[in-house]
Amino acid sequence: MSDLATMRAVMQPWINAQRPMQAVVRWGNFPDYGQTLLMHNSSVLVVAAWVCRVVERDDITFRKGAVYEALIFHDHGEPLTGGDEHVDARTNGKEGKEWNAFAKLLEHVPVWLHDKWLQTFSLQYCRKASASELPERGQHIVHPLARHGAKEALVFEFIERLDYLFTALDGFDHGVRNEYEGMLEHCLKNQTHKLNELVVELPILAEIWTNTLQDELHSLAAGH
Numbered sequence: 502m503s504d505l506a507t508m509r510a511v512m513q514p515w516i517n518a519q520r521p522m523q524a525v526v527r528w529g530n531f532p533d534y535g536q537t538l539l540m541h542n543s544s545v546l547v548v549a550a551w552v553c554r555v556v557e558r559d560d561i562t563f564r565k566g567a568v569y570e571a572l573i574f575h576d577h578g579e580p581l582t583g584g585d586e587h588v589d590a591r592t593n594g595k596e597g598k599e600w601n602a603f604a605k606l607l608e609h610v611p612v613w614l615h616d617k618w619l620q621t622f623s624l625q626y627c628r629k630a631s632a633s634e635l636p637e638r639g640q641h642i643v644h645p646l647a648r649h650g651a652k653e654a655l656v657f658e659f660i661e662r663l664d665y666l667f668t669a670l671d672g673f674d675h676g677v678r679n680e681y682e683g684m685l686e687h688c689l690k691n692q693t694h695k696l697n698e699l700v701v702e703l704p705i706l707a708e709i710w711t712n713t714l715q716d717e718l719h720s721l722a723a724g725h
Contacts, residue, residue: 502611510609514577514618517606518542521580528668529585531684534677536668538576538585545572545664552660552709559705560652567653571624572660578603578622596626597634604638620646625661627654652703659699659706662692666718673721685722693719 502510522539526532549572553565578599579585603622607615620642626632627647635643647654665688672684693715700706 513606525580527585534672548664549660555708568657570621574622575625596631600635600639628658
């Protein structure tokens with residue numbers, strides 16, 4: 502493969518990260534918010550920068566580069582498979598379709614890079630039951646990764662869930678609601694206990710997800 506051919510192969514996810522990501526709007530259950538995948542993929546790295554600094558202070562062997570790379574790529578399958586779907590309304594097999602679409606996006610990238618990027622993309626599935634939807638090749642990547650990348654997978658999940666609350670707090674500040682509830686109320690209901698469970702698994706995360714922060718967010722959502 503020529504150097505130019507390699508560059509053009511890497512351009513495929515580079516292109517996917519721009520207009521296709523900008524065309525997909527998240528938070529369909531709160532349509533007034535209007536966050537695109539492009540906006541999310543940029544801003545979630547700020548949350549990661551905070552969380553990873555805390556974790557690496559506690560564990561110098563923590564591979565924050567793997568977490569950053571996973572976050573860079575984690576949503577690339579969505580614009581290739583019909584867009585974003587709310588967790589409570591996902592179509593059957595969507596996770597597998599996204600994995601296959603991302604693998605195809607990388608099909609001309611040099612093998613060593615292709616394999617590394619598929620591995621970091623797969624980090625997001627290590628703690629999900631939906632990993633069973635992945636093709637056999639994907640499951641062969643996820644199963645060992647769930648063992649030797651357990652901490653990185655946990656931190657990835659914590660960042661994703663904390664980012665939901667960043668988004669919900671921004672929605673709260675802008676008065677975004679649907680006919681049933683506000684964004685902050687909705688996210689606290691869905692994420693509080695899950696974040697608490699992650700803190701039990703990795704106690705250093707309690708420096709971020711503090712009891713005081715939880716009380717303050719719940720107070721805001723309740724209108725106190």
